[in-house]
Amino acid sequence: MKGSKYLQMNGIIHRDLKPANILIKNGVCKISDFGFAKSLDEENAVMKSIVGTPLYMSPQILKRTKYTAKSDIWSIGLIYYEMLHGKTPWPANN
Secondary structure (H helix, E strand, O other): OHHHHHHHHOOEEOOOOOHHHEEEEOOEEEEOOOOOOEEOOOOOOOEOOOOOOHHHOOHHHHOOOOEOOOHHHHHHHHHHHHHHHOOOOOOOOO
């Protein structure tokens, strides 16, 4: 996904990647809703605020521990899983 690579290369963590924030038009995917996005000052900056959609949050965020930009990779993995299987890896209503 070029969008996530661009964010990573420019030191931006989205913090709310989910299917509803991926727009597709003419086969081109674009990331939207940067309301929780944060620019990181350094490559391995550590975050601790709890934001995003719980179903797509990394375990570190859910455990309320410190996390890095790699938490976006977790969200992307869940999005791909849902695309391939038509459902999330675990059931949840809220």
